[in-house]
Amino acid sequence: MTLVDKVIQLNVLKQVKIWFDMTVNELVEEMTYAGFQAVKLADSVRILTDMIQDKKCTKFLGLAGALIPGGMRGVIVEMIRNHFIDVIVTTGANLTHDLIEAFGEHHYQEKKIVNDAQLYKSKINRIYNVLLPNKGYVTLENNLEPVFSKLPQKEMSSKEFIFELGNKIEDENSIIKAATDENIPIFCPSISDSILGFHIWMYSQDHNLMVNPTLDQKDMLDIAFDSKRSGALIIGGGVPKHYIAMTMQTTPKALDYAVQITMDRPEAGGVSGAKLEEAKSWKKVAVEAEVVDLVCDATIALPIIVASLLSKKLQN
Amino acid sequence: MTLVDKVIQLNVLKQVKIWFDMTVNELVEEMTYAGFQAVKLADSVRILTDMIQDKKCTKFLGLAGALIPGGMRGVIVEMIRNHFIDVIVTTGANLTHDLIEAFGEHHYQEKKIVNDAQLYKSKINRIYNVLLPNKGYVTLENNLEPVFSKLPQKEMSSKEFIFELGNKIEDENSIIKAATDENIPIFCPSISDSILGFHIWMYSQDHNLMVNPTLDQKDMLDIAFDSKRSGALIIGGGVPKHYIAMTMQTTPKALDYAVQITMDRPEAGGVSGAKLEEAKSWKKVAVEAEVVDLVCDATIALPIIVASLLSKKLQN
């Protein structure tokens, strides 16, 4: 039997069917037999399903990009509460936006195109088509100091600091609180590059509280060393992607499952757009691992993936 | 009340909620209050809903890119059978792939990465992660000649030719057949740049059948002139986008509804990635029209949009 015959017998592409009130999971099942990014979306769900059901697998979630302004806070909390992941690595910006909402402020939709000069005059900041009034940052500042005063007054790793912070947050919809509740560590290696980091530094001027992400190295490496297998869902690349990958590079481990969702492209050589296949040369991803690079905005892809995973009633 | 206050009162971004077995339409409704491309996806559905329900609106569908290899044939047929659109403009490649499947051949999924040199030796052609054996083209050739012999032996516009062709196709899942059945014209201004066009030319060497897309101009202009209002769903840009837009430019009309789905970017100045807002300067799109540029692969976005539209049981 020739290669042609094998291909013909095994992997016929089926045209996607849709119907009245079909579920998200049914749509993903239809996409299983399609092409281009549709099949990559279905493959992402399949690989994550295997990852979640692998009881010996330590599951990392990398969160870069403005996910809370994009509306993904609830979807991420759902992943945490369902223990679809074990460890989070994120940017300081995601923590900052989570806290702004935890303290009662909101992001807004730009329903009509507004000029950035006008926004500046109105003290409203733009994130693509989402708006965040300065008031959000004022509320953040007013709430952080009292919270900081209740935290251990010592030098902490970002992981330790975020865990302690989570204990002081009341909003059940907060990523930070949910992670603390569920005992899922959050690492933030670039915390000093964020408004949260700025306020930590301000507070540290006359208090002993200090955060140093170099101290996270041991905990992160221990997690990797202790893992039998590992996997990662990486959203948006950046520091979170690099930090998870570097942890594999500096230990004898490699990711056995890996799914990446990004709109960045590989052509300029940056880590965010780099293909996961490339990570195999580094032993960041295991050579035999099946990987998916899904090229799609996470605000579309992530809710579909997590809604589909929820429908599977996975035992993990 | 300041701009800040107005924004705060009217357009609070709500974090997307997901749940067990939620429907595609429920997901789109959740995205209505989100940011980035998620809200653009929801806005696309909203504008298309308005367009479909506008009884005085002539609705154009532009189809560029390898949509049948991507698995979108059934979704497009669904749009035709439900009369979500009135006029199609497409590339010759889409017609060619539709006919290959109509004549019983298939596209295949590249489940394992194969080298292009190997594919060449196995006579299998690659379209990104989709495969199409040469056999598909052989079957096409074998079936086209008998069909051509039953068509009017004269010079036709692409629209007239495709309509006549549709009458000879038996496959109910064919875009060409569905369009003929539903009396929806298909225009293909670049038909000579396709394997279908190549076979037309071959056949024309000793027959009187000939296709000349210049002859389409009148019919396309008449449709525009006769429309009270007009709208377009444009997938992938290219000739179909330009042809619909040019029809507006050369008549006193302008699109009142416009949604574009593409992964192309505007920075190199090409028509495929150009923003719809720009089309307002040309009067291709009406100045007051609300438009959406959805940046997403159509194999993900289109099934979601059409599944959501189906769930609305629109009266058009």
Added chain:
Amino acid sequence: MTLVDKVIQLNVLKQVKIWFDMTVNELVEEMTYAGFQAVKLADSVRILTDMIQDKKCTKFLGLAGALIPGGMRGVIVEMIRNHFIDVIVTTGANLTHDLIEAFGEHHYQEKKIVNDAQLYKSKINRIYNVLLPNKGYVTLENNLEPVFSKLPQKEMSSKEFIFELGNKIEDENSIIKAATDENIPIFCPSISDSILGFHIWMYSQDHNLMVNPTLDQKDMLDIAFDSKRSGALIIGGGVPKHYIAMTMQTTPKALDYAVQITMDRPEAGGVSGAKLEEAKSWKKVAVEAEVVDLVCDATIALPIIVASLLSKKLQN
């Protein structure tokens, strides 16, 4: 010797050096030893140099995207006058913009961001950051009719029509005129999808002049059949890329040299962003050919490439 050793000995990356008043060609030579798109730019020049110097090679140029609004008219004319290419395939839009300038009109720079609604009111059309007043189209219309009346009043292929048109153009900077002067055929398979095509159709309403791109098929195939070897520089993808590729697919030939410049990406499966490697599976490109996909806006890449080629004083 291990693979590592071979790599180390043979292909050390050298950091790019720059200096006061270095030439474009010197910069390209420096890029020869760099990474990412810089080395791809240098590789493009190298492959095109080989192609131009190969006396048995038929050299195709595919032109898609708004190259004249981008400022590339002179660079393309330079390629024609130097016989860096033998055959051009282009879009109707490129011909239209070439004629608008040939008849004395201009494109303009958008030096200050202007709203599209304002542009519409001022009868100015936007192409990304370039402006084209409607007056350009009025001048085109006024000049085309007298020119059309001097052309053969019969049905012609696009190639024949464009050649005849070139004989009536006086502007030495015109791509159409330069190609006619140098006896380089221009094919335009999608000519009916352009304002030029629209005016052809208008004129044909009461004259015998008619253009039918199906008639181009024979000439294009003959060129391929007669070629010993072939090569292509493909800018922007679209119909020109597909038409050149399809000509290889439908003859026993395949491109021996191929360079592609585009900002489109492969992920949505469309032809414009598809990698040239993929074209090997189709035998559009020869399996053994070295190809380059340069990801860069052509308005930056093309002048560099052609300026570098000019500095080599190639004998072709």
Added chain:
Amino acid sequence: MTLVDKVIQLNVLKQVKIWFDMTVNELVEEMTYAGFQAVKLADSVRILTDMIQDKKCTKFLGLAGALIPGGMRGVIVEMIRNHFIDVIVTTGANLTHDLIEAFGEHHYQEKKIVNDAQLYKSKINRIYNVLLPNKGYVTLENNLEPVFSKLPQKEMSSKEFIFELGNKIEDENSIIKAATDENIPIFCPSISDSILGFHIWMYSQDHNLMVNPTLDQKDMLDIAFDSKRSGALIIGGGVPKHYIAMTMQTTPKALDYAVQITMDRPEAGGVSGAKLEEAKSWKKVAVEAEVVDLVCDATIALPIIVASLLSKKLQN
């Protein structure tokens, strides 16, 4: 005079001319009158020229992406030695790659496409089309410990640490050494997310040397507070872009000049692809500042820009 007339009189687009052995600076001058990204490249040079000549302007350089593997080390050193910039913010990866070359190792070109599994077996890591053998990391490790032992054994900010490190580097082509020589501070807020950061942590296990980027906050803010005016050239986005921008956000300052070079797109809402215009709403960039978002791989754009700046013999 109407808007049309004003546009016509003032900003005629001129087609780019090229000639034998033209210089890079002449090419940039030609691009001044072109469209799309070509004019953006020329505008970048113009804005940076103004910035460099503004004696009261503090000039930031943001470096993200794998610039040394791309071949940009010499170009960046040229900027430092010429004092085109005053302050650098970079990623740990750029420092790591600079040190690997400083200690005598090299990056390599992937001249022939190699499978990532094979690379893994050969202990060679891929960065897009560039290769880096593991040996580079071994040499780094062997050289770092002796260097670390000569540095102050205390907790330092990243800026202080990198400055001290620069004093121990002998390679004149090193970015770190050049910056120390020229007294240009380098900040690295995400240093713990890098192999350099990993080795710092390893060393800190039994030494008192420690790096904490939270301690950089004061120095960075002081620089901003002390600046009369400020400007930035931002390459690749990421943490460096955000950190420079955040410094403006948290002080009464705003960038008066800003040029961004990236291939990332804005549609997914992340900071790397966000347009600079958007930064005006945040007061990260001054409302009246002219900004350019150049969409081009930095390995092409940066050498052109810096070669052009060199040719201007700027007095700063």
